[in-house]
Amino acid sequence: MRTAILSARRAVPGDVRRAEAEELRRRLAALLRSGDTVCAYVPVGSEPGSADILDSLVAARIRVLLPVAREDDAGQPLPLTWGDYRGELVAARFGLREPPAPYLPAEAIGTxxxxxxxALAVDRVGSRLGRGAGYYDRSLAMADPSARLIATVRDDEVLDRLPAEPHDVPMTHALTPGGGLVELR
Known part of the structure; x- marks a missing residue:
């Protein structure tokens, strides 16, 4: 399933991808208010969205925390730590981009x-299909229980049913370019 979704994403023409990214930027900005804190991420490759989303949130005086992926000495993923986005990104492992140090502890997601x-896909009850490494699985349980957990996907990536594991934290919403904020569960 991951391979099929990634292949379909890569086939999306650039002009469609840019239009969808702008729509996601507009829709996310409408959900947040000045003074809010949002944990976000920097889209890479064919992931929906763009880094422009981050800049527009900061311009609206929203605090943006970005994930920093690290592993323990045995190579196992650790919960994500977080860095304040201030307009600067540095190259990171796995082809990712992240904010420069200093970093906040994993518990910062709770703010x-x-x-x-x-996400690669999400289903109508909130099960999320990620890349499979487990960084978010280790982190989402630390989020504030009242926080909106929003999977960002393309419109056709909201599915009826996905497999789920007991440790998966369900998403409360999906954000799509065409459908906007979709309540799950």
Missing amino acids: ASTVVVP
Whole structure:
């Protein structure tokens, strides 16, 4: 399933991808208010969205925390730590971009009213299909229980049913370019 979704994403023409990214930017900005804290991410490759979303949130005086992925000495993923986005990104492992140090502890996710999560797909009850490494699985349980957990996907990536594991934290919403904020569960 991951391979099929990634292949379909890569086939999306650039002009469609840019239009969808702008629509996601507009829709996310409408959900947040000045003074809010949001945990977001920097889209890479064919992921929906763009880094322009981050700049527009900061311009609206929204605090943006970005994830920093690290592993323990045995190579196992650790919960994400977070860095304040101030307009600067540095190259990171896995082809990612992240804010420069200093970093906040993993528990900083608990300060966000909204957590925007990368996903390959999400189903109508909130199960999220990620890349499979487990960084978000280790982190989302630390989010504020009242926070919106939003999977960002393309419109056709909101599915009826996905497999789920007991440790998966369900998403409360999906954000799509065409459908906007979709309540799950």
